[in-house]
Amino acid sequence: MLTKRIVPCLDVRNRKVTKGVKFQNNVELGDPIEMAVAYSDGGCDELVVYDITASAEGRSIDIDMVKEVAAVIHIPFAVGGGIRGLEDMRRVLLAGAEKVSVNSLAVSEPDIIADGAKQFGSQCIVLGMDPVKVQDLQKFPSGYEITTRGFRNRTGIDALEWAKRAEGLGVGEIVVNSVDADGTKEGFEINLTSMIAKAVGIPVVASGGGGRCEHLVEVFTSGCADAAIIASMIHTGQFTIRQIKDELVSAGIAIRKKW
Amino acid sequence: MFSGEPPHSDEGAKRQSERGKAHRLSGDGKAQKMITIIDYKAGNLTSVKLAFEHIGVGVRITDRPEDILSAERVVFPGVGAAGTAMETLRGLGLIEPIRKVVASGVPFLGICIGMQLLFERSEEDGGIECVGLLSGEVKKFCPPDVMCKIPQMGWNEVKFASEHPLFEGIDDGSEFYFVHSYYPECKRAGDVLGKTDYADVVFSSAAGNGNLAATQFHPERSGRIGLKLLKNFSLWDGKC
Numbered sequence: 406m407l408t409k410r411i412v413p414c415l416d417v418r419n420r421k422v423t424k425g426v427k428f429q430n431n432v433e434l435g436d437p438i439e440m441a442v443a444y445s446d447g448g449c450d451e452l453v454v455y456d457i458t459a460s461a462e463g464r465s466i467d468i469d470m471v472k473e474v475a476a477v478i479h480i481p482f483a484v485g486g487g488i489r490g491l492e493d494m495r496r497v498l499l500a501g502a503e504k505v506s507v508n509s510l511a512v513s514e515p516d517i518i519a520d521g522a523k524q525f526g527s528q529c530i531v532l533g534m535d536p537v538k539v540q541d542l543q544k545f546p547s548g549y550e551i552t553t554r555g556f557r558n559r560t561g562i563d564a565l566e567w568a569k570r571a572e573g574l575g576v577g578e579i580v581v582n583s584v585d586a587d588g589t590k591e592g593f594e595i596n597l598t599s600m601i602a603k604a605v606g607i608p609v610v611a612s613g614g615g616g617r618c619e620h621l622v623e624v625f626t627s628g629c630a631d632a633a634i635i636a637s638m639i640h641t642g643q644f645t646i647r648q649i650k651d652e653l654v655s656a657g658i659a660i661r662k663k664w
Numbered sequence: 665m666f667s668g669e670p671p672h673s674d675e676g677a678k679r680q681s682e683r684g685k686a687h688r689l690s691g692d693g694k695a696q697k698m699i700t701i702i703d704y705k706a707g708n709l710t711s712v713k714l715a716f717e718h719i720g721v722g723v724r725i726t727d728r729p730e731d732i733l734s735a736e737r738v739v740f741p742g743v744g745a746a747g748t749a750m751e752t753l754r755g756l757g758l759i760e761p762i763r764k765v766v767a768s769g770v771p772f773l774g775i776c777i778g779m780q781l782l783f784e785r786s787e788e789d790g791g792i793e794c795v796g797l798l799s800g801e802v803k804k805f806c807p808p809d810v811m812c813k814i815p816q817m818g819w820n821e822v823k824f825a826s827e828h829p830l831f832e833g834i835d836d837g838s839e840f841y842f843v844h845s846y847y848p849e850c851k852r853a854g855d856v857l858g859k860t861d862y863a864d865v866v867f868s869s870a871a872g873n874g875n876l877a878a879t880q881f882h883p884e885r886s887g888r889i890g891l892k893l894l895k896n897f898s899l900w901d902g903k904c
Binding site: 476480481498501602605631662 | 707
C-alpha cells in the first residue's frame with residue numbers, strides 16, 4: 406500500500422533554518438544541512454527546503470545549499486523560494502532536487518507550470534499555495550482566497566479554482582499551506598485540505614498547523630491528504646519522527662516503518 | 665540551536681564502512697567496476713550519480729554508443745515520457761548498443777522509465793514500441809476513484825518474488841520511493857523480481873532476466889535501503 410508521507414519543512418533565511426508564526430517573528434533553529442541529515446536519518450519520507458528570503462531580496466535561490474543537501478540525503482526533496490523562471494528550475498533540479506516548488510511566480514505567470522512540466526516532467530513541478538479564509542463567498546465560492554509573498558498580497562483568486570487550473574496546466578503535486586493555521590500548532594485546516602484533495606487527481610500535501618500526532622491522523626483521514634508538512638512539532642524537539650510514525654501506525658495509517 | 669532527534673546510532677558508522685570498502689575488492693576478489701550511466705536526456709541524472717558517489721562507486725555519464733559497448737556495468741535511468749525517451753534513444757543510436765551490452769552479459773540496471781523502455785511496448789504517448797529485452801508491456805494506471813492519485817508518488821512496499829542478489833540484506837516488503845503513472849506488466853512469471861500494489865493492480869515493480877535487472881522505483885531516492893540495493897548492484901556479477 407502506498408504510504409502517507411511525513412515531510413519536514415526547512416524555512417531557510419541566511420543559511421539558517423527558521424520558524425515563524427503566520428509567516429512572522431521568525432527565530433533561528435539550526436543549520437539546514439545538519440537538519441536535513443538528521444531528519445532523513447530519523448525517518449522522514451521527503452523534505453522541503455524553502456529559501457524564504459530569496460524573492461524578498463530579489464536574488465536567485467541558494468544553489469550551493471541545494472547541492473549540499475543533495476549530496477548528503479538520498480530521499481526526495483523539494484526546493485522553493487526565489488524561483489524566477491525555467492532557468493532557475495533547471496538549476497535547482499540539476500543540483501539534485503527531486504522537485505521544484507513555485508508559488509508567487511505561478512500566480513503571476515501561470516504558464517510557468519505548463520512550461521516547467523513540459524521541460525522537466527509534471528512529477529517535479531509542485532504548486533505551493535497559501536490560501537486564507539474569507540467571508541465573501543460570492544467572489545470566492547470555496548471560501549478561501551490565494552495570497553502570495555508570505556500572506557502580504559491578496560490575489561483575488563479562489564483557492565479551489567486555482568488548484569484545478571494548476572492541475573490542468575500540468576502541475577504534479579499541490580502543497581496547500583493554510584495561512585490561518587500556519588505555525589499555530591492547533592491542527593491542519595481539514596476543510597480546506599479535503600476540499601482540494603477531493604477536487605484534483607494529483608497528490609495533495611497539507612501544510613500549516615501540525616502540532617500533535619492526532620493532527621496528522623486527522624489530516625490523513627478526514628483531510629484526505631497524501632502527505633503532510635510538519636515544522637514546529639519536530640523543530641522544537643517536542644516529537645521525533647519515530648514517535649510520530651509510531652502513533653500513526655497505531656491509528657491504522659499506512660506509514661513507512663523501516664529506514 | 666537545533667534540538668531535533670539525533671541520527672540513528674549505527675547508520676553513520678555503517679555508511680562510513682561502506683565508503684571505506686568501496687575502492688577495495690568486491691566479494692569475488694575482482695576490482696569493483698565503474699558504472700556507466702546512460703544519459704539520453706530523460707530527466708535528471710544528478711541523484712543517481714550522487715547516490716553511487718555516496719557509496720564510493722565511480723560513475724561515468726555518457727550518451728556515446730562506444731562507451732556503452734565498452735561498459736563493465738550499466739545503469740539506464742530516466743524520468744519523463746516514454747515516447748520522447750525512445751525517440752531520443754533512437755536518435756542517439758543507443759538502442760543496438762543497449763541490446764548488445766545486455767547480450768554480452770554485463771550487469772545492467774534499468775530504473776523507472778529506464779525499466780519501462782526495456783519492455784516490448786508501452787501504452788504511453790498513444791502506444792509505442794520499446795527496446796524489447798523483457799517480455800510484456802507497460803500500461804496506464806486506471807484509478808478507481810479521485811482519491812487514488814496519479815502519479816503514484818511516494819513510498820510503497822516491494823514484495824520480493826525471488827531471491828535476487830540485488831535484494832541481499834534487504835527485508836522483504838521494504839518500502840521504496842515511486843513516481844510513475846504507467847506500470848510494467850511482465851509476460852513471463854519468471855521475470856518478476858518484485859511486486860507492488862497500487863490503484864487496484866499488483867504490478868511488477870522489479871523485473872529481470874539473467875544479467876538484466878530493472879526497478880520501477882528509485883533506489884537512488886529510497887534512503888539507506890535504496891543505497892544498499894545500488895551497492896548490491898555494484899558488486900553483482902550478473903548471475904542469479
